[in-house]
Amino acid sequence: MSDVKRNVVANYVGQAWGAIIGVVFLPIYIRYIGIEGFGVIGFFVALQSLFSILDLGLSATLTRELAVRSQTNLAYETRDLVRTLEWIYWPMGGVIALAVWGGAQFLAEHWLRPVALSTDQTSDALLLLGMATALQWPVSFYTGGLAGLQRQVVLNVMSVSFATIRAVGAVFVLVAISPTLHAFLWWQIVVSAFQTAVYAIVTWRFLPSAESPPAFSKHQLTRIGRFAIGISGTTIVSFLLTQTDRFVLSKILALDAFGVYAFAASIAFALLRLVYPISTAVFPRYSQLVAANDSPTLVDFYHRTNQLMSVAIVPVAVTVAMFAHDLIWLWTGDADLARAAAPILALLIAGTAANGLMNLPYSLQLAYGWTSLAFWINVVAVCVLVPAIVLLGKQYGGVGAASAWLALNLAYLAIGIPLMHRRLLGHEMWRWYVADIGPPIAASVLIVASWRLVVPALPHGLAGWALLVLALSTAIGASVLATQAPRRMLRQFLSAN
DSSP, X not given: OOHHHHHHHHHHHHHHXXXXXXXXXXXXXXXXXXXXXXXXXXXXXXXXXXXXXXXXXHHHHHHHHHHHXXXXXXXXXXXXXXXXXXXXXXXXXXXXXXXXXXXXXXXXXXXXXXSSSOHHHHHXXXXXXXXXXXXXXXXHHHHHHHHHTTOHHHHHHHHHHHHHHXXXXXHHIIIIIXXXXXXXXXXXXXXXXXXXXXXXXXXXXXXXXXXXXXOOOHHHHHHHHHHHHHHHHHHXXXXXXXXXXXXXXXXXXXXXXXXXXXXHHHHHGGGHHHXXXXXXXXXXXXXXXXXXXXXXXXXXXXXXXXXXXXXXXXXXXXXXXXXXXXXXXXXXXXXXXXHHHHHHHHHHHHHHHHHHHTHHHHHHHHHTTOOHHHHHHHHHHHHHHHHHHHHXXXXXXXXXXXXXXXXXXXXXXXXIHHHHHTTSSTTOHHHIXXXXXXXXXXXXXXXXXXXXXXXXXXXXXXXXXXXXXXXXXXXXXXXXXXXXXXXXXHHHHHHXX
């Protein structure tokens, strides 16, 4: 099995386990900490995206640099690079902690609108979330390093382990110690500190050995600076595009209504768990092929991986969008929550699927060191989308903001791909539309729409789950058969067995 296939499989195992943990434990968390408590956490997820600006593009830079350097013998330079970036990355955790400490009271009093929670409880919760985030901050840096070193099997073993410890331990704390939001958050703090320590130790053990100790290198920082700054700029405008909805809604909606939106968003953005395993495994390989100037292999690999991405995410998104109400009702047993969250979920997951389809083209741009296209597209989108989110959010609440998210990502598909292929892989654009994403979309919509007509409403209980799984399975099967590379992989698998 090739490194890419092994890494994709390992990444999917890790993401699948994380998704299972979320599905099983999320209703338990809501039961104990309440929908307002979950709303506070949902708001802080948006703040975490704001803090991702402080990454400064260093995680993606480290992935790219270690992927290319893995084919060289420059051990001392590699270790100096990691140490140099550590000196920048770790202090950012302190910046996060200080920022939350300074703003928690203001956010609780003047931004969020708690109903059941007091202002002091909300402020304390934000402080604890800030501490947990600061302690876990370096994990994304070391994750980028392990991905570039092609150690994604080890990375996912650690990811699964900590996801399990975090979730099971949280339930134990809520059930056996204290059924409160603060107890839940203190457990997150403990796990975050331990996780960062383990990730740092493991990353350094996999770096190539050298006689001299690693040291801060101004030369290394200067060499990668332009690429890192380009990614950082894109991250800033991406934050404005992807998180404006949460900030606007957290201000204009009551906290319980915002909790409904956060609940729907947590399901919709879980779709990205199907995106990251492929993109994390593929990006280092893109970088290696670009560095080797192997265009024929890169073109073939680009289309095969995009077809795999389409088959992985489109059937799931279409099924969830068309059965959104049934899914939430089956999962939570809460008819009111299902009625309120279903239209938001359908719009958000459709937009997230379109966003996921753009992930590998963006990875290709990074492999070439081209960061300006995504930056300027996002700048233009911010100027149009942010006012639209404010207007639609005020007028239509969560549904309005979700509609803006869908419109944004459909525009990306229509505009971003042609602009990219004018410069990179210039003759491959229509093949991307027609062969890579078109067949899975057509097959999934046809199959799931047929199921929706045949079964207008799913029965409650196991029968409903069985029908939902059957609809998803047939959509996946139709997408695989309709798409060249996944169909060939299936045929090879069946022939080998």
